[in-house]
Amino acid sequence: MSRFRGLVRQLLHEDLSSLIGRLNVEGEQLQKIDRKESKIMVTRKHLRKTQNTLSFLLVAAYGEIMEDREIAIVHSFGDGYFFRDKDIKFKLDTEVVTKLKNKIQEYIEDEEKIEKTIMKRTQLVEIFKKKSWEHKLGILNTWRAEYIPILKFKHHLDYIIEPVTPKKHLITFFDLKPFHGGIVLRFPTLGDPQMKKPFSDRPKLFELIQERDVWAELLDTAYIDELNDHIYTKKIDRLKWVAEGLHGKKLRTIASKIAESFPSRRIVSIAGPSSSGKTTFAKRLSIDLAVLGLKARVLSLDDYFVDVEDMTLDKNGERDYEDISVVNLKLLIKRLKDLLDGEKIPERCFDFVNGVGTDNFEKMWSLGEKELLIIEGIHGLNPKFTSKVGDKNIWKIYVSALTQLNIDIHHRISTSDCRLLRRIIRDYQFRGWNPKETLKMWGNVRKGEEKNIFPYQELTDFTFNTSLVYELPVISIYVRQLLAQVKGDKELRVEAARLMKFLSFFFLLSPERVPGISILREFIGNSDFRY
Template identity: 35%
Template sequence: MKEIEIFCKNTNAFHSYPMGTSLLEISHDLNIKLEHRVCGAIVNNKVRELSFCVVKPKQVEFIDVTHMDGTRLYIRSLIFVMYAAVKEVFPHVNFRVQNGISNGYFCELQGLEREINESDLFAIRQEMEAIIAADLPFVKRGIVTTEAVDQLMKQGLEEKAQLFEQQGQLYTQLYFLKDLANYFYGHLLPSTGYISGFGVVKYYDGILLQIPHRKHFERLRKVFYNEKLYDIFQEQKDWAEIINVSTVGNLNDHTLAGKGGDVIKISEALHEKKIAEIANMISSRNGDVKVVLVAGPSASGKTTFSKRLGVQLAVNGLRPHQISLDDYFVDREHTPRDENGEYDFEALEAVDIPFFNQQLIELFEGKEVRLPLFDFHLGRRAENGKKLQLGRGDILIVEGIHGMNPGLLTQVKEKNTFKIFISALTQISMDEHTHISTADNRLIRRLIRDSKYRGYPAAATIKRWPSVRKGEERNIFPYQENADVMFNSATLYELAVLKKYAEPILKTVLENQCEYTESSRLLEFLSYFKQINDDEIPPTSLLREFLGGSSFAY
């Protein structure tokens, strides 16, 4: 039999195997030892499951659950197990994964028609543990698409079936766990026995599926009760269901029917209504609010939101003045460094807190101050910032990632502030069991913005993204519940619009670049959306901050 040569990054050596040898067989033969059990591999910089058979020369790197793509394999497989368990315990209930929250996944049992109780959770947990203990294989089968659609419809997975039909492919692939079929738009673990830890706890009126910490897989991630975040997710979910655009399949149906423009108009009208409501809340505080703090993670649309809020405050008779917290950075030589010795611009200590508070107090006292203007090229504050003096009806809008951090305003009274947390909380799901990550939504926005306005190649943005996310987890998300109000900057239609801009950018990442793994995943994800043209997106839209064509000056 013909021999195929592979280069294994784990052993840093070439090895030869008979054509058709599986990655699982190769990992056993090479006795690959990682921190945890080998669960998948990166083959020519694309994720593959261990059942993948090598028929051409390849570069292979075996991964475990501590790798981001290994974690994804684990989560998809765990959700399949939970679906199978719920199907066994409650045969007539529809199991749904709604969104990621509190370091886990919020799930609902639709059709249960009563409150979930501890005995329900115990039964589901026990059934999941039995499925895992049985070490049942996840079997991947290629079948005719019409048969796959029939199978999914029989199981009540109509949203998955709808998306399969829209792809127009003759053959497709399904995963089977015994007799149950499913699909998760990505690979799975070899079998249920690879799952080592999970939690199932009551979370508000649903269930939180807990997953292990990626870097400390022996323990589960801590549960937080994010009431404001939960409420905004539920509000957006209900609204998406009312206008029948709660899944990618629904959105595609509107697009194919020529109604994409209607979805744009409704989404933009909702944004305008919400921003006006926030402006009314601020105005109703009897003039107490002196400074509005707008904070959120990368690519959440903070800048355009702040400008649109300023317009609505002006409608209410106030005179808003925009200030960027970035202009209050300490000089470069005083910037703290992270554990890798790199400048940590996202640490609170990177901001000159005493100087920022001093200027706010002087402004509140009616004094004229010269605002700083940070020169990012020179790494220090310039002396040519504009002068500002506040009078009656003037209000500050301060945009920056640390707006919710209680350590920011050390000398300003609480009654004089109004805090707004903004993020792109994606409202639609792929289907019943696959939510769309808000981080993926923001990464796609950032890829487009970095390419268009900063000249950064896609590979550079993807490479930096884990560091950005780490900074958000440390400096932004722990304080989000301090907000007076949360604003969701995502729109129902945006991924169908961003698709046209993101795909050519992602395709610039070459196979020999390690960022190809992520670019390939995002391209696969975007392939399920039918494209919507951006002609009807208004110039004041938050999305224009990334696409271009905004009527605001940045």
């Protein structure tokens, strides 16, 4: 944490309203930059704009058809967003969903335009008060600009937080799917731009979302303004310990089930997208297993990378570090089978500086009578790996970071944004990368996740949500200043401004409050674990 100590001290003692005001001005100035975006950024930006505009139109349609009822966004789900009525007990049927779909299509074909404009903050406050949108009012308490950007269509308006488009002709595909008493608003993705793939139910993922809801209720914190209130009223420590306690309880449950089946399964494979906290999860799981009398060795799939010079190139002539081909599966699988057969294998380490893997024959591994192996890496659920080791030998765990917060009732917090913020800190502090480099490569990381991780997230025995409800006020202290360092590349500056804008809605929280074994420590440093 040494690189950040002065920064943390400065930000914690700086006047909060002054800091937020300064960041708002910086963000608005950067957003005015005239830029020519790269093809990847244009594609992603286009999709993001149409997705957010479709969400806006769904809220408008629900208000018109259901009159006094309110719809709430819950979380991303597959190729869409999951919505339900604000009253979770009120279930939506197929007839209502069909009416909503027809109404949105009517909006798109209507000659009336979507208006992208600005409104005086005081005027917007009065409108939100009349609608009893208390969580939006909470956001406006931190959004102190005199004029607020808004999106308006017919009877409905809302502030603009994420990129949107008033050009309805850009919305070419969408669908509404009744789902668990709510709705999945489906839209095009990079992998399926014309929505040719059928809707895919993901029971394990939805189970994780339901658990997220339970945790949010226990924490009594579902929106940013409620979290800010915990910080302002100095009740954040109780919230923190309950959040960490929920992690601990889930870890103990998983460890108990693994121990019950021992020794029939002696390998635990942990996979998940970038910056999910897989490494710390593996270390904490090994502790809970030790409490139950089992020892655990932790092996990283990264240490079994093939040498860089032997990596295959993609169609652009570049090395794809996210593809399973970078893992020396032949060597890895042989050694895992040797371990299960009672033989010893050398400790292996990949040197990322020189791009080569080496064996240390002075440190030989074996599995003792009460010992199992924990493997962590993004390809830990890939059947190309698990089937060759033997699925019957492996416990499979999917780890992700599904934030338990939303901005307000109609605006979600992107899970990928939260992971990106974690990664910006980790890359800067432990890998020596500047935030510009992390932002630049994030698009490829996301493409790799969609190809190599998400398709296998249902092939699991357990799922674990590593997100902590209080983490963004801590992360904000580090990331704001790092994002302000993004210079030169205009498209990356705009992306940095978007993230700074989002972070300005949070009150600050000292990293000193974060426990030493927290998963959050993997990214901000000063962990009680060694990495």
